[in-house]
Amino acid sequence: MSQLSVDGLALSDEQRLVRRSVREICESFDRAYWRERDASGEYPREFVDALAENGWLGALVPEEYGGAGMGTSEVVVMMDEIAAGGGGFSAAQAVHGGIYNSVPLVKYGSDEMKEALLPKVAAGEASIQAFGLTEPNAGSDSTSIETAAERDGDEWVVNGQKIWTSRVDVSDYLVLVARTTPKDDVEKKTRGISMFLVDLEAAYEQGGLEVEEIPKSASGFVHSFEMWFDDLRLPESALIGTEGEGFYQVLDGLNEERLVIAAECVGLGRLAIERGVAYANEREVFGRPIGQNQAIQHPLAEAYARVQAARQLTYDAADRADGAAEGERGSDDARAAIGARANVAKFLAAEACFAAADAAVQAHGGFGVAREYDVERYFREARLTRLVPITQQLALNYIGERVLGMPRSY
Ligand SMILES: Cc1cc2nc3c(=O)[nH]c(=O)nc-3n(C[C@H](O)[C@H](O)[C@H](O)COP(=O)(O)OP(=O)(O)OC[C@H]3O[C@@H](n4cnc5c(N)ncnc54)[C@H](O)[C@@H]3O)c2cc1C
Incomplete structure (x- = not known):
């Protein structure tokens, strides 16, 4: 174990197994593999297939459908390891949707939908990598979505536009969030929103969906898209859960997902610190290793402290979220506590990984921006x-x- 080991974390046997197994897979993909993907923008298909095959x-599909039936406390370990294993935040993002988008189906899908799809997701034969919520006029203000699904006989007809929908190009299905009752006709803007499962191939064949990639600077090998829906017809059975309750269905599970994102951030932070320290120990200037200078050493040590704290908080919050899921899901207090921890963890983890990537770039001097040393990629990802x-x-x-308890800003 390196001096960067944070194995002081109290992990369960299952978490240890996840860590060991995922680490093993990650070790087959070296730094050059990720550098090439980043330069070419090519999706890391081999890596994702290796995870899917195993x-x-x-991970989150219940055992009765052939899945691993894991909880958030195992998935945080998995994503932390994937990011720390060399692929960074982007490697975790390459599979994030595929793991998380099965959750709405598990929780709210009809029996037919679950039986038809979940065993295939568990076996890696079908993917639900894409989740479309954000629109040009509805990002942070997500209840302002305008994409509409209207009933027409026994079908839904979808019209509107989404933006930033990630992984559409590598997905068989899209979980779409659309308005089924106009905003002006509902008591609360959180009502009248519904979730749908869209078979992407069928949608293209019908001519009801067009997509265009958004060129971007970070996570270049995980592609994000603009989507246009033009009278796209969906069968009645495409509705996930209860009509009009989709926003609440989106919220249910959001905090757990936020914890997994926090884990991806701390994984990237660990990776950046590892590279920064390696270079600081190896590079000599004025006849001594640069790591001997506290101006180089302290930012890395400080970032380590921040990453470690955020990681501990994230793992702890994931454990508690799983506990609440088993015991007191209905309790408002339990939900509020998970929400508080998830937002604190996401905030701290993103700041910690940003500090780590920045310190790693600075330690590299001019090579901090050379692709060959990877830290410039970590920095772009940390910013994201x-x-x-x-x-x-x-x-x-x-x-x-x-x-x-302060006033709402929106
Ligand atoms: C690479 C990438 C991948 C993505 N993938 C997906 C995806 O797969 N599916 C999906 O649905 N979406 C996706 N998104 C969208 C993402 O969720 C949104 O970009 C994010 O929610 C922010 O929304 P916005 O970009 O519209 O920013 P805006 O809402 O326009 O906000 C702009 C700025 O104003 C600030 N701001 C706004 N209101 C307030 C306020 N009240 N208080 C303080 N600050 C405020 C924001 O914090 C932000 O800094 C992705 C985005 C990116 C960049």
């Missing part, structure tokens, strides 16, 4: 973690309003 995309899946400001809004 059943990891079915401050924006997605919610911005840092929105996480602070949650803490300010819901935890500290």
